[in-house]
Every structure is written in structure tokens, then in C-alpha cells.
Amino acid sequence: ATASIGLVVMIVTYAQFPRILQQIVLIVQGFLLDPARLTSMFRVSTSPARFMDPETTAMPMLIAVSRLDPFLLWSTALIAIGLYVVGGLSKVEAAAVALLIWVLGVLPILLPALLF
Numbered sequence: 799a800t801a802s803i804g805l806v807v808m809i810v811t812y813a814q815f816p817r818i819l820q821q822i823v824l825i826v827q828g829f830l831l832d833p834a835r836l837t838s839m840f841r842v843s844t845s846p847a848r849f850m851d852p853e854t855t856a857m858p859m860l861i862a863v864s865r866l867d868p869f870l871l872w873s874t875a876l877i878a879i880g881l882y883v884v885g886g887l888s889k890v891e892a893a894a895v896a897l898l899i900w901v902l903g904v905l906p907i908l909l910p911a912l913l914f
Contacts, residue, residue, distance in 0.1 A: 801885035809880035810899075813873045820844055820869035844869055857911040865904045874900045 801809075827842055836842055838852035840860055845867035847860050878896035881887045887895065 801881065801887065805885055806881070809884060810877055813876035813880060816869045816872040816876070820867075823869075840864060843867065858908055861904065861908050861911055865900065870900075870903075 823844055824842060831842065838860075840847040840850065840852055842848070843864060845864040847864040847866075850860060850863065852860060874896050877899060878892045881892035881895055882889055885892065
């Protein structure tokens with residue numbers, strides 16, 4: 799089963815729509831949270847990293863945990879579903895591609911944090 803580049807781009811684009819909802823949630827958070835508590839970018843996020851202390855938690859851990867954002871996971875699941883339903887991939891292939899995209903998304907951020 800193969801999916802064309804155009805089809806994959808369409809699937810990934812549509813899968814990013816939950817991120818619009820995430821931005822709305824982040825805007826509301828920005829209005830409701832005490833500015834004095836916003837000490838790092840992780841404090842204004844929808845991931846579990848917002849509950850971790852950036853002063854005592856290693857940066858690679860914060861970055862890894864930030865990838866557990868429910869909106870990011872939702873988008874990743876939509877990629878897998880789209881590749882399965884529209885792209886014609888098997889469930890395992892679609893899940894593997896979505897997981898690969900999720901992992902590759904963290905590497906450009908995580909590698910410098912691990913090296914420096």
C-alpha cells in the first residue's frame with residue numbers, strides 16, 4: 799500500500815486541526831494564570847511538563863514529557879487514522895508511521911539538550 803505525497807500532506811494538514819483548539823486553550827490559560835508563575839515555556843502548555851519544576855527537572859526530561867501533550871497525541875492519532883483510512887496503509891503501518899513522526903518531532907529539540 800502506497801500513499802502519494804499529496805495525500806500524505808493533506809492527511810497531516812487535517813490532523814493539525816486539534817492544534818487550533820490547543821492554541822485557544824493556551825490563550826485562555828494566558829489570561830487566567832498568574833504571570834509571576836510563568837517561569838518557563840513549559841508552564842504555559844497543555845502537557846504534563848507544566849506540572850514539573852523547570853529549576854529541578856533536567857531539560858531533556860521536560861522536553862520528552864512535553865511530547866505527551868494531549869493535543870499532540872490527538873494529532874498523531876489522526877495521522878495514523880488518516881493513513882489507514884485514506885492512505886490505504888494497514889493499521890500497523892499507519893501506527894508505525896505516526897509513531898515515527900512523533901519521535902522525529904522531538905529529536906531536533908531533544909538532541910541539543912542532551913549534548914549541551
